[in-house]
Amino acid sequence: MTKIYRNLAGNALSKNKIIYVPYIISSMVMIAITFILSAISQDKQLRQVEGGATLQVIMSVGIPIMLIIAFFFLMGVSRFVIKQRKKELGVYCILGMQKKHIIRLQFLENLYVYLLSIVSGTVIGFVIEKIVQLLFLKMYHLEADFSWNIQWKTLILITVAFAVFFLVFFIINAIGILTSNILEYMKEESKGEKQPKSKWILAIVGLIFLGSGYALSLNTKEGLKAIQYFGIAVALVIFGTFALFTAGSITLLNSMKKNKKFYYKTGHFISISGMLYRMKRNAANLATICIFATMVLVTMSSVTTLYSTINKLANEWYVTDFEITYVKAKTQAERDERESLLREAAEKTGVSIEQIYTYQSIDAFATVENGVISTAPSYRSDDISHVFIITEDVYDYVHETKLNLAKDEVGLFTSASFSEDTIRFQPMTEDYELSDAVSPDFRVRRIDDTPKINTGGAVMMTNGHYVLVVSDESVFESLKPYMCESSWIIDTERERVLINTSSSKQAQLAMYDELDQNWPTYKYDWVTCKIDRVDELMGLYGGLFFLGAFLSIAFLTITILNMYFSQLQQGYEDAKRFAIMRKVGLTRKEIKKSINSQIVVVFLLPLIVAVIHTAASYPMVNKILNLLGGCDASSFLLIVLICCLLFAVVYTIAYLFTRRTYLKMVSGAYDGK
């Protein structure tokens, strides 16, 4: 008896391979990606790499996201599969199977799909994870380890999680079978379909939502606002897309249908009424495809841009090789003592120091408007810029130059737009009003090149970055009363030592280790080593890049599978329709033309809208990326274009492949087979 079930279930899978193969492949991809994320986050070797820990944290964030995506996507697929098989189940029922038998059959089928995809998914995941691991190790010039460690934790997580998923699908399915009359399944297909009605209101609301989403992206000027509004814009666009695809398309087609002269033309007649039904059935699907395509495009282009700017970022944020912060020295002797200790540490680790200098800085958050730099007693999240003030001697020493600034003059470098000729300092009151304390005006002398001094990662989340150089220490001190103490990032009771070296990576890391481990000797507040930070950045952005790439593959799989299943469903329906049309006197050519025009719309619509969405998101994403580290606009644009192009190619290939299945079904019906 059990053998019969096994045979039946096995048969069902191979007979319906047109739906089961894509089902298994899609769950395999989901399993593989989840496996990779989990395996990377658990990898012992990667943990030892600089930045590896960051990478692992990012990957582990991706695991629940992936699991949620996989669950809902696979649930949709499993429901589609069961819908396609209702007729077959109905026949089993007529032949005398009871519901419990059918449920038992369903259980076995689910089990087979699960087993097939879990085995193939983990094997693929295992291999790809190893490749990623080797890539990372190679990136850090570390010994590659070719041994295969089985990661039990990951394996158990994946096996159990997906077993639960498939069990849930099965239970939903079984409840469906128990609560419905299976004989009804037989008739399911021939049931008539209601003519879709125009939904003007929803279409207009959709248009408004989409428009406001776009407007938000195009009109947001500041990076911080862009971050705040990004989620809202995304929600508006998603809702707008769904409304426009579902209501908008049908409203448009219905109004085309109302125009008799236009509607009753051979080409329009068949296409419009065909599209009407196609859109009714598939609009939500197409909107999903479109949204996922947009996600792929935006994710891929942003993470690639971030990844490509690592070196640029590192050079902007961490200019000097070392930066060591101390409590301000009371005497020059104390200062000299610190420097000589650092020199000893360098010597011990084989680092040759090129420059070493102790300096003070004002490092603060402030609003810069109309040439007024105003700090506030409490932090405000928007309109905030980063202001960094040093004296000329530091600047001159590091740059080996002479600015010769006058007392009433400041050297100014800024990444933001600043057009005034003078600068003054004026703090704010508790209510963010300008207070009465106003500093004298300073003439501005522009510095064009980025200063080679660490200004810290604080640049990251601000609207602009200002480096000011004042002539000497007396001017420097005179500014302090005009700034609120609470706005300082590093208070003025500290000073920093910067060190530039001409030594190898290994030597620098050794010196960093020496400073790090023998703190009692050096007694600094904190130390930053550029090379260590760059590795950390690599881990962060490399991690984001990998996560983005894997999620994109997941999204892409969903997109393609969605396309495949919607073509399949249309194939079943169109096959019947075209067989009738042939009998009424349509030539094969006319039918093909009509199919093509409809299919091209169905294919192109999500792609074109996705590209438009991506284009509309560009200004906003660009500002956010700028906040995260100043990507330059032209390279981001290029990456976006490349991503769009690549995506279009993959999408087209997938489309052509799925179209073959569709055409086979339709032309089979045409020839009366």
Added chain:
Amino acid sequence: MSMLVVKNVKKVYTTRFGGNKVTALQNVNLTVERGEFVAIMGESGSGKTTLLNIIATLDKPTEGEIELDGQSMQSMKEKQLAKFRRDRLGFVFQEFNLLDNFSVRDNIYLPLVLAGCSPAEMETRIRPIADKLGITPLLEKFPYEISGGQKQRVAVARAIITEPEMVLADEPTGALDSRSTDELLEQFANINRDGQTILMVTHSIKAASTAGRVLFIKDGIVYHQIYRGDETNSEFYRKISDSLTALMGSGLRAVNE
């Protein structure tokens, strides 16, 4: 001159790899005159649907020739054949074959739209036909909203709106209940009286008894034919029934509705 001439038509189906050959039609000869209502009777597998498909140009004969109005169909290309079907033939099928995404009106319009008719002209054409078939109130409905009998009347309207030379009907009563069958046959008789040539394939004696002439087909050959003459439907019904028993022996399971 006869309207339709079928000369020595043979049809052999070959399985894909050239293995088995199945002869569906051995050697069929028949003619249909203008204004005639002809029924072709035969059991399942006798080749009657194959014959209809060949006459409908949906299928090609292996041998032999078909002429409609003196025009041979063998030499025509796909495109010409489609135009030919559209302009000169009308179809009624057992399964109605209405497109579910078109309203009743649009289903009837379909062949006219394909022929490039203007909306105004279509409107003038549909009115008398819809009246005659009693489907005027249904025009704006959709196929899923109407009954089987109504669907079949819509299909008839679609078949005759192009004013075809011949209407081909394949088991038109096969999916209908007896009342709808009566109504439909009545309408067939009506449109035939108006001069419409009809060729119908059926295995229902009742349907065949509406026709003016009945051809019997078995094993791919036309065996026999009988004319109605002046007989009433019920007299003709008996005659067909007798012929079936006599000629086919136990070979044909006649359906006695």
